[in-house]
Amino acid sequence: MAARTTVPFGPQHPVLPEPIQLKITYEDEKVVEVVPAIGYGHRGIEKACELNEYTKNIYLCERICGICSYIHSVSVVEVTEKLWPVELPPRVKYLRTIWAEMSRTHSHLLWLGLLADAFGFESMFLQFWRIRERVLDLLEMTTGQRVIQSVNVVGGVRRDISPEQKKTCIETLNTVRKESEALIKVLTKDYTVKSRTIGKGVLTKEQALQLGCAGPTLRGSGVREDARLTKYDAYGELNYEPVVEEAGDSYARALVRARELFQAIDLQLEALAKLPEGEIAVRVRGNPPANEDVMRTEAPRGELFYYAKGNGTRNLERLKVRTPTFANIPSLLVMLPGCELADVPVIVLSIDPCISCTER
Amino acid sequence: MMENLKAITKDELLNEGEKLLTGGAKFITAVCRDLGEQLEVTYFFSLKGGTEMYPLRYTVNKEEEVPSFSQITLATVLIENEMKEMFGLKVKDLALDFGGHLLLAQDSPVTPLLKTTGKTASKGGD
Numbered sequence: 126m127a128a129r130t131t132v133p134f135g136p137q138h139p140v141l142p143e144p145i146q147l148k149i150t151y152e153d154e155k156v157v158e159v160v161p162a163i164g165y166g167h168r169g170i171e172k173a174c175e176l177n178e179y180t181k182n183i184y185l186c187e188r189i190c191g192i193c194s195y196i197h198s199v200s201v202v203e204v205t206e207k208l209w210p211v212e213l214p215p216r217v218k219y220l221r222t223i224w225a226e227m228s229r230t231h232s233h234l235l236w237l238g239l240l241a242d243a244f245g246f247e248s249m250f251l252q253f254w255r256i257r258e259r260v261l262d263l264l265e266m267t268t269g270q271r272v273i274q275s276v277n278v279v280g281g282v283r284r285d286i287s288p289e290q291k292k293t294c295i296e297t298l299n300t301v302r303k304e305s306e307a308l309i310k311v312l313t314k315d316y317t318v319k320s321r322t323i324g325k326g327v328l329t330k331e332q333a334l335q336l337g338c339a340g341p342t343l344r345g346s347g348v349r350e351d352a353r354l355t356k357y358d359a360y361g362e363l364n365y366e367p368v369v370e371e372a373g374d375s376y377a378r379a380l381v382r383a384r385e386l387f388q389a390i391d392l393q394l395e396a397l398a399k400l401p402e403g404e405i406a407v408r409v410r411g412n413p414p415a416n417e418d419v420m421r422t423e424a425p426r427g428e429l430f431y432y433a434k435g436n437g438t439r440n441l442e443r444l445k446v447r448t449p450t451f452a453n454i455p456s457l458l459v460m461l462p463g464c465e466l467a468d469v470p471v472i473v474l475s476i477d478p479c480i481s482c483t484e485r
Numbered sequence: 486m487m488e489n490l491k492a493i494t495k496d497e498l499l500n501e502g503e504k505l506l507t508g509g510a511k512f513i514t515a516v517c518r519d520l521g522e523q524l525e526v527t528y529f530f531s532l533k534g535g536t537e538m539y540p541l542r543y544t545v546n547k548e549e550e551v552p553s554f555s556q557i558t559l560a561t562v563l564i565e566n567e568m569k570e571m572f573g574l575k576v577k578d579l580a581l582d583f584g585g586h587l588l589l590a591q592d593s594p595v596t597p598l599l600k601t602t603g604k605t606a607s608k609g610g611d
Contacts, residue, residue, distance in 0.1 A: 160581065163563075164588040171571075172597055337512035337560030350511070350535040367534075418487060419529070419538070421513075428535065432516045432527075447514035447564070455559045484588070 127153045136165050140243050140470040143480035147457065147473070151466050159461045161454050166484040174444040179205055179413055179435075180279065182444060187273050189446065190482045192235060194273045195228040195264075196424040197482075201444070202277040203357070204420035204431040208413040215359075216403040217281045222359040223294075223396045224264070224274065225422070226389040230301065231260040232425035233386040236477050237312065240379060243474050244317055249308060256304050259297050266290055281406025291397050302390050309383045313376075322376035326460040326472035329373055336456050339449040340427020341385065342476045345378035347371040352423040363395050375475035382477070412439050424449055426477050448482035487540055490527075495543045495551045498528065503557050505530045505539055512560040513538070517568040519600045522546060524574055528554065528561075547573065555580035563587065571598040 129152045136144030144165035150158040170189060174182045182205070187198035199221050206213070238253030261271040267286050268274040276283050286294070312318055328338070333346035343350055344367055351367040353360045368384040370377035413435035420431045427449030434443040453476045460472055493501050506512070510530040518525040527542040545551055553576045555562040566587040568574040573596040589595070 162583075162587075164586065164590065167588040169597060334509070334511050335506070335558050335560065337514075337558065350531070352535055354534050354536050416486065421531075421535070421538075428513070430514055430529070434518065443516070443518050445514075445516045451563060452514070452560070455562060458559060 129157065134469060134473070136162075138470070140239070140474050141478070141480075142239075143478075145454075145478060145480045145483075147461070147469075149461070149466070149469065154466050156461045156464050156466060156469065159458055161457060163454070163480065163483055166480065168484060170485045171444055171446060175440060175442065178439040179441050180439075182441065183277060183279075184275070186444075186446070187275060187277075189448075189485045190479055191272050192232050192479060193228060193424045193426065193429070193482065195224055195276075196422055196429055197446075198274065198277045199225060199358075200420050200422045200429050200431040200446075202279055203422070204418060204433040204444075205279050205413055205435075205441070206409070207418040207420060208416045208433060208435045209409065210418075211280055211407065211409055213281065214404040214407060215401045216285075216405055218358045219396050219400045220282050220284075220286060220405065221277070222363070223286070223393050223400075224268065224276065225358070226392045226396070227260055227264055227267075229389040229425045230298075230386060230393070231257045231264070233382045233389070234260065234301075234305065236382055236425075237309070237379075237386070240318075240471075240474060241312060243471055244315075244321065246312075249312065252308055253305075256301055256308070259301050263294055263297055266293065278406065280409040281404070283406075285405050286397075286400070291400070294397055295394060298390050298393055302387060305386060309386070313380065313383060318379075319376065321468065321471055322374060322379060322475070323372075324374050325464060325468050326375045326475055327373050328456055328460050330371075332459050333373070333456065336459065337452050338427070338456050339452040340424070340477075341378050341381040342427065342449075342453045342456055344369045345381045346373035350428075352421045352428045355421060357420075357422065359396055359399075362399065363392055365392065375472055378475045378477075412437055413441060424482075426450055426479055426482070427452065446485050448479065448485065450476070450479045450483045453478070454483070487538075489538060490540045490542060493541050493543050495526075495545050495549070498541065498543060498554060499552055499557060501541050502528060502530070502554055505532070505541075506558065508532070510539060511535075512554075512558060515554075515561065515564045515568060517572045517574055517598070519572060519598065520544065521600070524572055526551070526568065526574065548575070550575045550577045553577060553579045570596070572596055573599065 186201040234257035241249035430447035432445040
């Protein structure tokens with residue numbers, strides 16, 4: 126029997142922009158055991174949310190993550206709104222949907238760039254991120270901010286999309302689609318990419334369900350599950366069907382994100398076309414009632430879960446945030462054992478880990 | 486208001502949760518809340534493509550031990566460690582026990598999410 130060696134993968138590693146450590150035990154270059162270690166950047170945001178007035182929780186929660194800031198903002202606002210509950214104007218639901226899908230578009234472009242970079246395709250990495258800048262331009266134009274949009278408030282949104290901005294959005298999204306198609310065609314057909322992702326890090330449908338996975342990690346294993354199926358915001362009125370791939374390997378998870386990128390563009394175009402006229406906010410009076418509820422939204426990396434408990438004061442008694450990466454980390458305990466040590470970085474990257482979210 | 490909320494005892498958790506998993510449910514997360522003398526723990530499961538949610542809730546005294554659902558699925562291992570650290574929930578038989586240091590460092594305050602002020606643990610190595 127060959128000797129077993131345990132090595133730390135992270136917390137600093139070229140494929141990990143944020144700190145997480147995997148203690149990997151291997152034997153003859155084959156991984157036999159993995160133990161995750163997080164906690165390098167825990168910020169105690171749930172505790173801070175209990176100490177703040179509920180309106181200030183938006184400011185905090187949209188800073189949980191710089192990539193999916195927008196969806197955190199929607200989630201904390203909507204779980205708070207459900208405590209009354211607040212009936213939102215239709216235009217608010219559409220605007221929130223448009224910005225959420227814009228957020229997914231730039232997040233998936235970011236990840237596709239990171240995937241290219243993991244293979245050493247630095248030009249392709251830069252090209253994906255160049256396209257992503259166009260989406261950030263749209264966010265800046267419509268919300269006033271590129272990264273942390275701060276556009277949601279309890280009862281509505283702060284900004285509207287004007288007819289001129291709508292026209293620019295449609296033109297830009299069509300450009301983003303055209304440019305992304307060309308790059309993704311190259312990425313998904315490349316021999317190196319295929320040989321290092323097909324059959325690597327396989328997670329079966331049963332395992333994905335059993336381990337409580339979320340988002341593209343779950344749908345890449347053939348599970349048709351997506352929080353958008355609950356029809357929150359405008360999703361019930363849009364032509365939406367979750368993207369599902371069956372193979373369960375790293376390639377399938379990449380394909381789910383690539384296809385979701387185009388689907389997100391389609392959803393934005395459809396929502397812009399159907400954008401109803403009307404108010405962009407309603408007045409919400411009083412404190413959050415003594416009630417509890419949950420809000421489940423589909424962040425770019427998977428289902429984002431917020432639980433809120435009000436007690437009739439301006440402070441929430443409890444706010445719980447479960448992020449998709451927190452749900453997907455256990456899947457690494459199944460995906461990695463049996464794989465070659467050299468495949469670990471790409472398999473880890475294939476769940477699109479967001480440690481900033483995990484370390485809320 | 487949460488739909489389908491079912492009150493259980495801590496001893497029913499494994500059976501009730503396993504029944505849901507066998508029926509095709511997926512574990513989402515668990516939420517712990519400090520009620521003063523007691524802790525309230527809610528396990529959330531989803532069904533039918535995530536469109537339906539089934540929460541199971543039990544309440545225990547703070548000093549009571551509770552079973553770990555990680556014996557049935559590893560999906561709960563991180564959140565059960567987190568509840569143990571943040572609330573002092575006495576979870577026994579964890580499939581992977583981080584010893585109180587999944588999220589908290591050795592010199593972090595202990596049980597910081599309890600309503601009573603968290604104490605500061607002694608630094609490691611002392």
